[in-house]
Amino acid sequence: MADFSSDSIRNVVFLSHSSAGKTILSESALHLSGGLTRLGTISDGNTTSDHEPEEIKRQSSMQASLIPCEWKSNKINIIDSPGYSDFRGEVMSALSIADSSVLVVSASSGVEVGTIQMWKLAEENQLPQFIFVNKLDRENTDFNAVVDSIVEKFGRNCVPIQIPNGIEGDFTKALNLLKENQDSSAEDFAGAKEKLIESIAETDDDLTLKYLEGEEISNNELLQALRAAVISRSIVPILVGSALNEVGVSELLDSISELMPSSSEAKIRSSDVETKTDSLSSFVFKTTADPFVGKLSYVRVYSGVLSSDSSVWNAKQSKNERVGQIYVMVGKEQKPVSQLVTGDIGAVAKMADTQTGDTLSVKENSVQFEDISFPDPIHKMAVFPKTKSDLDKITSSLNKIVEEDPSLNLSRNNDTLELLLGGLGDVHIDTSLEKIKRKFGVEIDSKFPKVAYKETVGNSAKAEYRHKKQSGGHGQFAHVCLEIEPLTRGSGFEFTDRVVGGSVPKEYIPSVEKGCNKAIDNGVISGFPVVDLKVTLYDGSFHPVDSSGICFEIAGEHAFSDCVKQANPVLLEPVMKIAVTVPDLDTGDVISDLNGKRAKILGMEPNGDGTTVINAEAPQAELLRYSMDLRSVTQGRGIFSMQFDHYEDVPAHLFQKLVDQMNEDST
Ligand SMILES: Nc1nc2c(ncn2[C@@H]2O[C@H](COP(=O)(O)OP(=O)(O)OP(=O)(O)O)[C@@H](O)[C@H]2O)c(=O)[nH]1
Ligand SMILES: [Mg+2]
Incomplete structure (x- = not known):
């Protein structure tokens, strides 16, 4: 790989609702930039990004993959993230080191629940954004209708900078509204260009004057102002394409190069940390463990240079850490490099004590960036070894998988004596156990946890x-x-x-x-x-x-x-406090489902953005499957958090039934 300075590096995370086409878009980008001779497909399970067997089996990404593309004089590090909500932890990892984001919207599905959630995450992380309207090759797709719903949901600052040339099967090109030599006779071109110019002019005082006075504004002037507006997040450009047919993909890479901030212009992880020096500061945002490859720590360099065969200071662990071989990762492929420059992303093999969320710097100039905030586990399962031979290795293999995925959590319930694996949903837990079997040869079964009655x-x-x-x-x-x-x-x-x-x-x-x-x-x-x-x-x-x-x-x-x-013996059961956030329209369904779960509704708080938080208390016994139940009641539109609150009497009408069942279980 050629050498790139931080001015020519772009770190872009691809975000979307599941299945909008991020992985195929990454694959096309790698192919068009010369990093791949043959385009992989989701059905053949041979894309660069989805390389884990669990991803191939489910035809969906489960982890963040690095896809570095050398595009003209730039290096664009694409981070392809998973859209399925169980893998939100990987999205948080990716967001922690990205300098900008591309929100992919499927033209056939429009704005979906996950699209809105990802938009919010990009906003919270203050990332400049593009919206890429994908799958425009599909039948019955209507670009203008998709744009209308984007503007309705996310605001007027979302403006097309491209329009599709041709529809459905005849969609052949993304026309750039600010480029010369485009087929400007295409329907809508003039109107869309006028709208774009107006939006750009609004963001710049000089251009506003020129615009109002009817003066000609050059494409170059517009491009400069657009770049500033994208970086300050006052404009979110809408782009068009068909990742599958590689239409609009090179135009996307051009736009990322021209409009997105370079890694030297991007915000630094913690505003209170000064890193504008030559001294090393780098952040570990992801860790993978593999019995063959060993441990890999994924790093983003914020200042200075991270060199192979060097020694660095890990402030959080208060330890010197030996850096062996450094790699640039392309999916699972490791390309050895001698160093990573400021702004670049790669991986370090076999670091002994370093974990996700640690900062690597030099002792004389020690830096500690703020940690990644991973979502709390909301779905817990009791785990136990399948056979006697799995007994010895169950805890060590679970600990390894938790180190790899901080949105998992391992705990022991001292009342029921069960070992509990917590995650973000049933698929998260199931795939984690599949991974353990594949990587460490340990077979683990799971079941719903026992409730710790008293x-x-x-x-x-x-x-x-x-x-x-x-x-x-x-x-x-x-x-x-x-x-x-x-x-x-x-x-x-x-x-x-x-x-x-x-x-x-x-x-x-x-x-x-x-x-x-x-x-x-x-x-x-x-x-x-x-x-x-x-x-x-x-x-x-x-x-x-x-x-x-x-x-x-x-x-x-x-x-x-x-x-x-x-x-007069009574049974006590644990009662949980639960906060469910759902679109306003779903509140009725969610409350009636909660009422069926013996819940007490404590109150509702509208967030003012079309969603409401429902606060409730309910017995733990009724909430063991809540991540699945909420998903089916809201078609995935709801999220929730819950924690133990207190013990309460089991109602008299359930008491005898429960006692009989417990006695049956124990015989
Ligand atoms: N027709 C058409 N299909 C596409 C296009 N892009 C992706 N697909 C298909 O859409 C499906 C999902 O694509 P992925 O790339 O896996 O989507 P994703 O966003 O990575 O999905 P997750 O990893 O689950 O979040 C696959 O079957 C792709 O072949 C496109 O531009 N046109
Ligand atoms: Mg994917």
């Missing part, structure tokens, strides 16, 4: 238990009288005694408590631990020869169980 009592009650056995030799004897009282939620368990006159000798009282604790851990009615009650040992009796600690433990355990059974 038991408590509704009333006070008393019970006594006499443990007595006579079997030759000396016998066994202990007699225990207990009283149980309910405590407020979250109080746990208290044990006291008010034994008088030594009816239970002091040395046996800890044994009674131990017996109660045993019953508490094992549960009385459901097998779940008992909480929020006070036990008082108020009386009992003993035998000078036959009594022992173990006898009082047994008597304590039985007396406790009998007491609980008489004290």
Whole structure:
């Protein structure tokens, strides 16, 4: 690969709703720029970007891929991101180092849920944007209708800078409204050009004057002003194409070169970090682990040069890190290079301690960029080894996959003792487990997690238990009288005694408590631990020869169980707080679905952008599949977050059903 300075590097992320054509657009761009002799297709599973077997199987991207294109005198690093919402973590990685974005819209589907979500993400990251209207070769596509809906959704600053020449199967060229030698006789050309000139003129005082006075504005002047407007995000140009037929793709690469900020003009990750020096600062935005290739850390250089066989300072880990071989990545292909210059993107092999979100710099000039904010896991599954031989490697392989994908999370529920893998949806979890099997040979099964119910009592009650056995030799004897009282939620368990006159000798009282604790851990009615009650040992009796600690433990355990059974036992269930963001039109459906899940709606807050946040509380047992349920209720238009809030009584009408089911499960 030729050497490029940071002025000639463009780092552009491709964003869209799933299936709008980002991967094929990247493939065409690589092909047209000479980086590929044969164009891969999604159905053949041989595109440069979608190289992981899980991507090929599902015919959809699951991770961010680098597709560097040498275009004329520039290097355009395309980052092809996945559109499916389960893989939003990879989009966040890509956004963290991109200097601009191309939002791809399918002309046959128009603006979709994912298009709106991606637009918002690009806005939040303050990225200059293009909108690329793709698939214009398809039947029944109408460019003007797509533009109207783009303008309606995203505003008047979205303006076509190109129009299609010909429609559907006859769409042969993207006509650039600001270029000479275009077929300006094409229908709509003059009108579209006039509109564009007006939009550009509005962004520049001198041009506004000229425009109002009817003076001629040269294409060159317009281009300069358009570039400034794109970089300041006051204009979002709309471009046209058919990625599949490679129409409009070279025009897109030209426009990226001419209008998008170079890596030297782009914003720096953290506004409070000064990096305009020759000293190295670079950000690790993605990590992959592979048993054959080893660990690869993807890096974007912000200042200075990152060299192969050097030593760098990792501020977050407070460690020197050895940099071995550096690569420029083209999909999965690694091209060894001696260095990465300011603004460029590549990967470093086998760094020992460095993780995604770390900054590599030099110790004398230490830099730490702000971390990537990954979405919180909202879908949890209990994971367990398929066979005994998978047992040893389950945790290490899960840890490796979590290091690779920070939108996954591994935890253990101390109440149910289950190992939980959290992610952004069922497909995210399933593909992560498939990846583990492929990469590390460990087979992991998953199921919906157990709900960590708890038991408590509704009333006070008393019970006594006499443990007595006579079997030759000396016998066994202990007699225990207990009283149980309910405590407020979250109080746990208290044990006291008010034994008088030594009816239970002091040395046996800890044994009674131990017996109660045993019953508490094992549960009385459901097998779940008992909480929020006070036990008082108020009386009992003993035998000078036959009594022992173990006898009082047994008597304590039985007396406790009998007491609980008489004290109106109740089951407690975890209740989650949930915030669901949906388009205003979907609120009715989402609320009625939540009502069917025993939810309490706490309130609704309109965001003012056509979406509303619904705040609710609902039992965890009803929300185990919520990522799937919300997707089907809103056709993917909703997002949500949830966390544990408190424990609440299981309603009486569900109590017996649940207890029966629990007893069935345990036999
Ligand atoms: N007719 C037509 N089909 C296209 C065009 N571009 C892409 N496709 C097809 O659309 C489907 C999806 O294309 P992809 O490139 O995988 O879309 P994507 O945006 O990368 O999808 P995700 O990775 O799932 O987000 C594939 O079958 C492509 O062949 C186009 O310009 N015209
Ligand atoms: Mg793709």
